[in-house]
Amino acid sequence: MLITVDVGNSHTVIGIYEGERLRNHWRISTVPDRTTDEHGALLNTLLAGDGLQGGVKPEGVRSRAWSRRSTR
Numbered sequence: 001m002l003i004t005v006d007v008g009n010s011h012t013v014i015g016i017y018e019g020e021r022l023r024n025h026w027r028i029s030t031v032p033d034r035t036t037d038e039h040g041a042l043l044n045t046l047l048a049g050d051g052l053q054g055g056v057k058p059e060g061v062r063s064r065a066w067s068r069r070s071t072r
Helices: 036-049
Strands: 002-007 011-018 021-029
Touching: 011 036
Parallel strands: none
Antiparallel strands: 002 011, 011 021
C-alpha cells in the first residue's frame, strides 16, 4: 500500500494505492495550524472508513518532497 499526499494552498489530496490501482482518495482543506496529531487522527479516520483498520504507524512512514516552482 502506498499513501500519497499532495498539499496545496487550499486543499490537500490524499490517495491510497494498492499496486497500480488507486483504491481511494480524499480532498481535505489545507489547514496550516493543524498539528501532527490532528493530521494523524484525520488520516487514521479516513483509512478506517475505507476498511483499513491498522492505521498508519510512524515507523512505516517514508517521505519524499517535490516542489514545482515557476521558472518565470
